[in-house]
Amino acid sequence: MSLAKRVLEISGQDVTKCFQCAECTSSCPSAGLDGFYPHRLIRAILLDLRDEVFRGDYKLCMHCHLCSVRCPVGLNFPEVAIALSNVETKERGPDNVERAFISELSKRAFVNPARVALSALGVRVLALAGLRGLKLAGMLAESGSVREEYRREVARVVRG
């Protein structure tokens, strides 16, 4: 089945309506980041260019919906991004960020954002809670890697 059809099935969004005016791209706070341009992505879906579509830049959509309130044909790009991600998850499994989030959610029906941030970054944490935990996660996310001082902090939280 073509990508355009899968997207329609999952999200109800008919990308064949797009006429490439690029209002979405001019509204988009992520436009240009890692070569992400929403109108080009829609075009790639229409042409069924799977490698191009699943390059992963659609995950830079912030779901701010500025494009969806401005699109002249009423397309909702964030819903298209969700549909693409659902397709990709079925075929290749969730990415690290999603995996961390879902495993947390399914274990405790409650998400501690700190634990998610940490496991998305590949850190195994036994117990992290409260204010200090989330502060820590913020710093980790910011640095993008586990720095030594935060390692010590993790150890302290886990022991404590």
Place this chain on the structure above:
Amino acid sequence: MSGDEVAYYPGCSALTTERPYLRTAEVVLERLGVPHRLIDDAPCCGTVELEMVDRQASRRVAEIVAEVAGGATLVTGCSGCYGTLRRGGAEVTHLIEFLGRRVGAEEIARRVVRSWPVKVAPYYGCQALRPREQAIDDPEDPQILEELMSAVGAEPVDFRMRVKCCGGPILLRRPEYAKQMARSVLESARDAGAECVVTICNLCHFMLDFYGGGILPVLHATQPIAYALGEPIDDLGLEEHFTPVPRGLFRP
């Protein structure tokens, strides 16, 4: 169906970093005489990450939350939860819409016991305004938060980033860029002459308070409202913010 009672869904962050939001939201409902109970036994909404993995699972979570609310009016102060639950099919009202439209800014103004005369930048972010089907006000030119702030004596200022994204959704994927976005919100508020920013979402607040570079204090909209309705300054949770809130912002 929605009854007279409010079932308040706090959102995960309101139980960790954003506790002052939950506390002052309850204070405001209490002081306005709105019967309410806290939903503390429902799962996390799953936010956009769960939608990205499985749309159907996200809908199921929204169903569960709506079931837990039962016959009460389901209200949340977190725009992220609000958007996710709405998209999942739950009937949910944003706290700010509840205060501004059900209770009404005029009613709140009538109950004000002390004015809060501060130049404030009302920041909406995205999920309470867009997509259009879930907008609590005009998707690009809302006024509801300005009305509430005026009701408590504040002077709202217009600023460039007031309906733009805080960067939160890509914090884990592109942290440097997300941080830059948070900072630009605060810079535009400062350039417009604001003394502080008020937010209406757990995640927006976290982004601006933690990643905003300390440019301005960032309050939850319910903090000045609680203050104006008579809540003591010491009970507003001001000391729990990452960016220090000067006591002078709340002149006794």
